[in-house]
């Protein structure tokens with residue numbers, strides 16, 4: 133089996149902004165581990181295919197203390213994909229309501245950032261931010277696993293400060 | 294009873310390249326629906342435009358594809374579902390998107406339309422605006438002692454959004470009913486009025502695990518409609534991409550099923566092989582999933598100079614692990630979970646069909662380019678989850694062979710043809726990793742006037758409802774994964 137890829141550098145500026153936001157809300161220090169709940173708000177499944185790759189030996193996200201969980205109730209992070217279809221708005225709201233505070237929302241993929249190619253369709257609201265507050269966005273269609281991993285590690289850093 | 298072939302022979306027809314689309318009066322449309330099951334004609338797709346309802350049949354005897362249409366009169370056309378049960382989901386979709394009512398339909402409850410769109414029906418000539426409503430309710434056989442378990446729409450770990458409602462009897466599933474439409478993005482409406490080149494971005498995003506297959510089927514339909522010849526090199530590169538996609542998606546599926554079955558070695562091996570392949574693909578074609586790499590007229594860019602080498606090296610790594618993966622699938626960890634699980638008797642297409650003895654694969658007859666390579670269609674008998682995983686391994690091996698041959702024979706030359714501002718109608722197809730994909734479109738001076746895309750998911754969900762019966766409720770995720778149930782492609 134190949135060795136995992138060496139971790140890429142993370143952006144100190146984004147880390148600082150996120151840390152400041154967290155401190156301002158005087159939220160609890162959670163330690164260096166994050167439970168991530170994926171919320172599909174209408175994705176074409178491309179973002180999921182790449183998110184699944186995060187679990188392979190090359191990216192091995194668990195070595196950073198990052199793991200996917202199956203309920204928003206156990207989640208520190210809601211990781212949202214898809215252009216927020218009108219038919220999934222309620223599902224996103226429910227997930228957001230049931231995730232405990234403090235929580236982070238990360239929009240992954242061009243669709244979740246602003247609707248992507250589906251912007252303007254009668255069936256989509258376009259972007260996670262139309263429904264819940266977003267802390268971090270990762271563009272790309274789909275974003276590469278390396279990019280998503282770097283973003284999640286930024287969050288981890290901010291969370292540990 | 295008059296035969297299906299006789300009904301077609303006496304009908305008026307319009308050119309729908311590479312075939313003819315037969316226009317049937319209501320009585321003949323119904324007669325065809327009655328004759329089809331008796332003659333084992335398979336309904337491949339059913340859709341509409343603003344004035345007609347369309348259906349696509351496979352005549353397995355003559356191995357031909359038969360498109361037929363009937364006029365929609367005062368918003369109605371005769372339903373197919375009383376005679377062809379698999380037409381039911383399509384009728385619900387036609388009603389939701391165009392507002393046409395299938396007379397006599399067995400079920401016209403909403404499917405894609407959950408009452409949340411600001412206009413309805415969205416594909417009608419003049420959709421009406423409407424206030425927000427509530428989601429449709431699923432109705433099932435209500436019994437006091439029955440336990441109902443609703444799953445989804447957000448469900449699983451990194452999955453597509455769909456709803457499944459299980460009625461349990463003890464630990465077993467007595468009935469499973471699906472509701473889709475959650476990920477409906479209005480893709481067909483987005484494609485209408487655009488040039489095929491622009492609309493191809495939506496075809497590529499109907500279902501990412503079949504992005505190449507959908508892009509190829511859409512490109513074929515366009516090229517047929519315009520009567521354009523695609524350069525040989527582009528046809529070869531498309532085949533390479535389609536087979537890479539099949540291997541990558543099968544590896545993803547093997548990884549996911551192994552994760553759910555707690556078979557760690559298979560999970561690790563397949564996940565690693567998939568990543569090796571995706572990296573090689575990115576180097577060769579510029580995108581890990583090859584999204585937007587196939588365009589109407591050819592391919593977006595030629596393969597990188599050392600692309601073939603890079604791909605072949607990745608394929609070598611995969612080939613060398615196949616014997617071990619086969620052994621591991623026969624080993625106790627996986628076989629104890631998969632043998633006998635989620636059987637699909639009577640399935641006629643895709644992995645589920647071929648794992649249950651039915652050898653349908655559009656690469657052998659209908660998909661351009663494959664003919665001279667004589668693709669070998671693997672078929673197994675047992676129709677359970679174990680057979681499906683073994684079939685995936687067999688299909689990976691065949692794709693390895695096809696890619697090797699194609700790269701070997703890859704002619705030099707251009708990779709795109711110019712597209713004229715033509716009018717016309719065409720159909721295209723491709724065999725995705727989940728089954729057959731069909732695209733139909735009508736062009737008006739180079740712009741899309743009407744379009745439909747049929748993802749294999751239309752056949753997969755009704756099959757899943759049957760396969761889940763009598764399965765233990767705790768195995769539902771495993772069955773779902775082994776059937777590779779999609780949402781986005783069906784949700785449009």
Ligand code: SF4
Pocket residue numbers: 174175176177178179213214215240241242243244248272273274275498501
């Ligand atoms: S960003 Fe791209 S890959 Fe992700 S859901 Fe949207 S269209 Fe699919």
